[in-house]
Amino acid sequence: MTASSALPRVLLSRGALERASRALVAPGAIVDLRHDGFGHGAAEVAGVLADAGITDVIVDPEHVAVVSSRPGLRVHTAGAADVEPAALFGIPDADGSRTSEPVMSLQGHVLSTKPLRAGEAVSYGYTHRAVDDTRIALVTGGYAQGIPRVLGNRVRVQIGERMLPVVGRIAMDVCVVDLEGGDAEDGTPVVYFGGVGGARDALAHWASVSGLTALEMAVVIGRHGQGEWVA
Template identity: 60%
Template sequence: MVEVARIVTDAGAEAVIVDSPDDVARLGADNIAARTDGRGSIDPHQLFGIPNSTALLDSVPVMRLEGRVLSTKPLHAGEAVSYGYTHRAALDCRVALVTGGYAQGILRALGNHADVQIGERVFPVVGRIAMDVCVVDLGDSDVDAGTPVVFFGGAGPLRGALAQWSEVTGLTALEMAVVIGSQGDREWSA
């Protein structure tokens, strides 16, 4: 409970709303403001990274969708990737095979229309989204297998990417977050 309360207050909540006076006292011992009644002081959609109607996030979301680089390989000009070859390389480049596909809630419509963040850089997803993987165009960069790949959320440039995903798919950001939450593996990190 303390870890969650600290994350919520770090995200901008004035106090955490809890069930009992004992919880208030327990959190107070850790210098975390808590109360048992009233309304929350932070929008839960913003807290989890669900963009508002203007597609902006006022805080760093606590939810993030992340995959990992499985492998990389060269792709020569004119060569294509993924099912149906919907993407052909205009120039020689390097591509990464990344965990995260439609079985994890990354909608197929996002193929050739979404970006990911690897390290500090943003790269496009190319080709169709497959069941458990997608392909990312690294340009002239290279990354190691196992490197984390952020689809949305976190503190980086793709923290509000669900807004762009919504434009591409026609689904709301909340609908996509629910699907991803029901399909993807969840892991706690603090």
Template identity: 50%
Template sequence: MISPTGPRVRLSRSALVAGVGQAIEAGGADAVADLRRDAYGHGVLFVAETLAQVGIRAAVLDPESVEVAQGVGIAAAPDAPTLNPGAIFGFPEADSEAGDKPRPVMSLVGSVLSIKALRAGEGVSYNYTHIASQDTRIALVSGGFGQGVARSLGNHASVEIRGALYPVVGRVAMDVCVVDIGGADLARGDEVIYFGGEGPAGPALTTWEAASGLTAAELVCALGLRLPREVVA
């Protein structure tokens, strides 16, 4: 069961279908998909089912995924040329290769756990790497380095809440982050989007890459293999 407050990854089937179409345009109809590492953390079953629906019948697979993929009509093709996974899954590096900017298939979603006042001069999280320059309000949001949120994102990234962006302040903790929300009208239980979706946090993986030194593929793979996954249209 997926926790209503805990961090989770949300997978968009429509974004995956669009990404596969772009990848086929760029890579040719004879290429196959690369579904290793549990389809880059997106889930072999989910991705293979969608590929089968759009007419792709083969993929490069890890040995433990062959049976799952074959069950939905995807055969193993270890020596075939592969489609660009960046285009399929909407990684930032695929922007220049696709006619339309790809939309990430995966979003990272959390929730506001609590809200409190932060006074000028007070610090946030481990070692107080962020000191408030003025009175403000902060939100504790679910999702930390224990779930794959890169520790280096503190003081560099922002999250989306109710359609607006708010900066992550202080160091990322094991299970939570702290976000400066100022005077915004937010409440406990509000959804927090770290990246993905169609709002302002959609392209945030680019910031994650720059702050962490990891690629988008590495980041989403780490998250997708650790967190519950939910599929939306």
């Protein structure tokens, strides 16, 4: 299936998960893959863990059959895990600290840009009005993909090397970013969180703004987004 150009991608790093599993999971330890692998995809994560020598996982009942097909795995539906899911997947704590590198990254792209003059407003309800002349970008990614609406006017995303503010309300499939005097070509990647740049630990700030935990948001975004495994 071809991914829609109007939707962001949930990029999942196989290498990051492999490194975390080898560093954090002792022989015979049980790994928690409930909530569809906490948004990372229970079946796909189980395959990576099995390749790394992990032997025991906990999953939701609906994922038992597909995960059991992975050679060498013992599958449980109850019990306690020996590794915190946030640590395994590199999800930051409220203070931004992590045990390992992020496995998940949410990446959209610029659909279009246009000038915004001082005094003009953007998005529903006009909750943001430009103080100075600037240029804004319409970016893929909205509440239908699990980005909390409350983040509008309160968080930044990464475009190139810059961290730039999301302005106005989050819409269903898009949001608006103030380019703050710069510009961006159509198709330019936009990183919401994860990766290796300034947005790496943005989920920690999202948690402080939204009242949700970073792990809860990863679950929702993973379930609503288009997952794509990368190296």
